Amino acid sequence: MTSIPEQRREQILTWLKDDQLLRIDELAQRLDVSHMTVHRDLDALAEMGLVEKVHGAVRLPDPHKVTTDTCHLCEMPVKPRLQFVITTQSGQTLRACCPHCGIMLLALQSDVAMALLRDFIYGRIVNVRQAYFVVECRVALCCEPSVIAFATKQDATDFQQGFGGRVLDFAQARHTLKEAHHCPEED
Ligand SMILES: [Zn+2]
Numbered sequence: 064m065t066s067i068p069e070q071r072r073e074q075i076l077t078w079l080k081d082d083q084l085l086r087i088d089e090l091a092q093r094l095d096v097s098h099m100t101v102h103r104d105l106d107a108l109a110e111m112g113l114v115e116k117v118h119g120a121v122r123l124p125d126p127h128k129v130t131t132d133t134c135h136l137c138e139m140p141v142k143p144r145l146q147f148v149i150t151t152q153s154g155q156t157l158r159a160c161c162p163h164c165g166i167m168l169l170a171l172q173s174d175v176a177m178a179l180l181r182d183f184i185y186g187r188i189v190n191v192r193q194a195y196f197v198v199e200c201r202v203a204l205c206c207e208p209s210v211i212a213f214a215t216k217q218d219a220t221d222f223q224q225g226f227g228g229r230v231l232d233f234a235q236a237r238h239t240l241k242e243a244h245h246c247p248e249e250d
Pocket residue numbers: 134135136137138139159160161164206
């Protein structure tokens with residue numbers, strides 16, 4: 064198993080999608096690292112609001128829980144269902160209110176170690192680059208143009224059929240937002 068913290072942490076989040084609760088003993092065994100290392104990984108993930116540590120185990124936090132965090136870009140309250148979290152290489156955590164601000168923030172940040180968001184339907188943690196986005200749908204939940212993220216293209220397409228908008232991958236969504244904000248393309 065890998066000794067790179069980011070990969071380990073993503074792996075933990077992936078396992079947590081299948082098992083709601085994982086014991087720290089078991090994680091140490093599966094990852095072939097010390098308990099101390101697992102605790103460090105879980106502390107980092109908990110700091111980002113991505114997991115909750117409970118008595119020798121860890122679980123995904125309740126996606127409906129109210130947070131008091133504000134968006135690093137626009138300072139609106141972070142909405143749990145739309146949450147977008149960036150970790151920088153220096154270990155700083157940047158939260159965005161929704162994928163709109165998250166993608167904009169990601170474009171401004173040069174030292175990104177990991178960027179994760181929540182799937183709008185299930186609340187699952189998804190790597191931003193693997194997510195699909197519905198842009199400019201009829202429901203405005205946060206910033207305009209609205210951007211809502213999904214774990215699969217199928218879910219994004221189903222949502223689009225009900226609420227309109229366009230289904231885009233990460234690169235397309237980023238391009239669309241840059242155009243909407245009249246930002247020059249850097250390449
Ligand atoms: Zn924002």
